[in-house]
Amino acid sequence: MPTYTPPLRDMHFVMHEVLKVTDEFKAMPKHADVDVDTISAILEEGGKFAQEVTFPLNISGDTEGCVLDQSTHEVTTPKGFKAAYAKYVEGGWPALSGDPAYGGQGLPIVVNQCFYEMLNSANQAWTMYPGLTHGAYECLHTHGTDAQKQTYLPKLTSGEWTGTMCLTEPHCGTDLGLLRTKAEPQADGSYKITGNKIFISAGEHDMVSNIIHLVLARLPDAPQGSKGISLFIVPKFLVTKDGTLGARNGIYCAGLEHKMGIHGNATAQIVLDGAQGWLVGQPNKGLAAMFVMMNAARIGVGMQSLGLTEVAYQNALAYARDRIQGRSLTGPKNKDQPADGILVHPDVRKMLLTAKAYAEGGRALSLYCALLIDKELSHPDEKVRQDAAELVALLTPIVKAFITDNGWTATSACQQVFGGHGYIKEWGMEQFVRDARINMIYEGTNTIQSLDLLGRKVLGNNGATLRKFGQLVGQLVEEEGVNEKMAEFINPLAVLGDQMTKLTTELGFKAFQNADEVGAAAVDYLRVAGHLVFGYFWARMAQVALKEIAAAQSQGKPADPFYQAKLQTARFYFARLFPETATLMRTARSGSKVLMETDAVFA
Structure with a gap:
């Protein structure tokens, strides 16, 4: 059975x-009193909740899955999920x-982000039920009327109700301009909404008394394409005036999807049969409102x-410490045993270090983005808010695509550490791999994120945000360039920064002549x-580690192993993972011709 220990030390670092x-x-001002002790207390308790309440349900929830009663359209979540949610509330x-x-x-978003990392480690399928509610909350908080906010936000905030977003339809996924769901105005100011949605995560379940669906639909006179989409609140149960x-x-719910992973989460096929809904924001401006979510x-x-x-x-490292198999290439390390532990093998260490480097780099980037969101929402200086918002917009597709691509690589590598045992369900590794696979697909595939980054966030403003x-x-290069x-x-890092500027300029010129160059x-x-x-964040982490090691040495004390490990992981990242960029830049420059002039291949 797998285990999990919240990485509190690294979060605090x-x-x-x-x-x-x-x-x-x-x-x-709103966060000025939040100190280290407050954050520590919250994360310690949050880690206990993840470790003790939701983690034990991960394998059982995957095995049991969700069950739909076709006669009532009600979904029962796996055993223990509902009780865990009650404890969460x-x-x-x-x-x-x-x-x-x-x-x-x-409290700051950055604190909540740490808590959600632990919940996702413990049980991604369970975490999706409350996780999607945060997006619904943010959308209504930004675009809802005062009456809508008073009606829905207290219940979403407390967790008494949960939220979803209903975008995808059987004939359209990312291309929401093809959306067909209809919204007909009613005399009382509401709308009658009819259509079908698929792939709706947490779209139906038994953990709360009401589910607040945010649904994209078209008004009768709406223009074609994405400019004719409106957003509506459609609750599972109507809410009375009191x-x-x-x-x-x-x-x-008309059906549940049979999926590769996240079996404990109800991915629902949703039917809207004259459902009553209420407009959020302006008519035909629903996509902009939904983008908040x-x-x-x-x-x-x-x-x-x-x-x-x-x-x-964590689990691959624990296994590698205990598993004995083969001998070190430089001679036996444990002569009292019939074989050495597999940690003596360079490639086992490479797989483990890859996962560690991607986890710790991803944590630094994610928490930086969360801090930027806190600045965007709460800083009194308008320019600081604006700069933070621009950087978040630039980094969001990288957080989504780069971290999920790396997650697939890392979970697969960790499964490989287990050898044949990694393919067996009881160790939990194959579930981590299956669950990780969906993250590269939903909320806009990673290709969509890449097009968003290069086409909109970089070339869309001539690289202005990238230059920020x-x-x-x-600044970091200047600060440490002589160290x-x-x-x-x-x-x-400095070399890649210069190369990135040149690559961006080249691709920009190509895109003016042929838009397929961006896609390629x-x-x-x-x-x-x-x-x-x-690389930027790993350099900053190495910077801190080196200073702490030097400070200990100046006092005649042994260096903290935490900082030594951080420095060694940084060295591995720059030596073994960072050089991937050389190949990537070469393939990025190879152009669209070898991709698009291939009709004979597909004839």
Whole structure:
């Protein structure tokens, strides 16, 4: 059976030693009193909840799955899921970063992000039920009317109700311009909504009394394409004027998808049969409103793969420590045993270090983005808010695509460490691999994220936002450029920064002549950008580790093994993973011709 230990030490390292979040909070009045002790207490309890309440349900939930009663359209979640959710609500966890005006605790997003990483490590399928609610909350908090906020936000904040987003239809996924669901205005100001949705995560379940669906649909006079989409609140049960639940609405689950992974989460086929809904925001502006939820979900999906990478690494490392097989190539290391532990083998260490480097790099990036969101929402300086928003927009597709791609690589590598045992269900590794696979697909496939990054976020403003991140890289290079101990991290980072600028310029010129050049280069480009970002954070983490090791040595004390491990992992990352960028830049430059002039291949 797998185990899980919350990585609290590394979370504190990133927050307090690298990002110095409490210093940042002092500039935000609403968070100025949040200190290290407060954060530590919350994360310690959050880690216990993940480790003791939801993690034990991960394998059983995967085995049991969800069950739909076709006669009632009700879904029963796996044994223990509902009770775990009740404990989650009882502990006040849904309200952690919510607005105090609606019952939230008002804590920083960065704290909530740490909690959700632990929940995702413990049980991704379970975590999706409350996780999607955060997106629904943010959407209504930004675009809802005062009446809508008063009706729905307190219940979503407390966790008494959960939320979903209903976008995908059988004939259209990412291309929402093809959407057919209809919304007909009614005399009372509501809308009658009819259509079919698929792949709706947590679309039906038994854990709460009401589910608030946010549904994209078309008004009768809506223009064609994505500019004619509106957003509606469609609750499972109608809400009366006094806030109590009324009649069952005409929205129900017609089927559950049979999936490769995340079996414990109900991925529903939803039918809207004249369901009553209410417009959110302006008519035909629904996609912009929904993007608030979609962007929150994209960062959340990155956190899912981060969580899986961490738990897979922990279990693979534990197995590698205990498993004996073969002898070291340089001679037996444990002569009292018939074989050496598999940790003596270089390739086993490579697989483990790959997972560790991707987990710790992903954690640094994710928490940095969460801090940027805190600045965007709460900093009193408008320019700081604007700069933070621009950087979040740039980094969101990298969080979603790069971390999930890495999560697939890392969980597969960790499964490989187990050898044949990794393919057996009882060890839990094959579930981590299966669960990780969906993260590269939903909330916009990773190709869509790559097109968004290169086409919109970079070329769309002539690289202005990319240059802002480049300035951060440049500041670090200038600060440490003459430090010989940092050379192995700073030099390759500086070189890639320059190469990235040249690559972006080249692709921009090509795109003016042929838009397919963007599509041909985008996926490789995003991975280069991902390594630039990871390289920046790994250099910063190495910077802190070197200073702490030097400080200990100056006092005649042994260095903390934590910092030694951090430095060794940074060296591995720059030596073994970062060089992937050379190949990626070459393939990104290879152009669209070898892809598009291939009709004979597919004839």
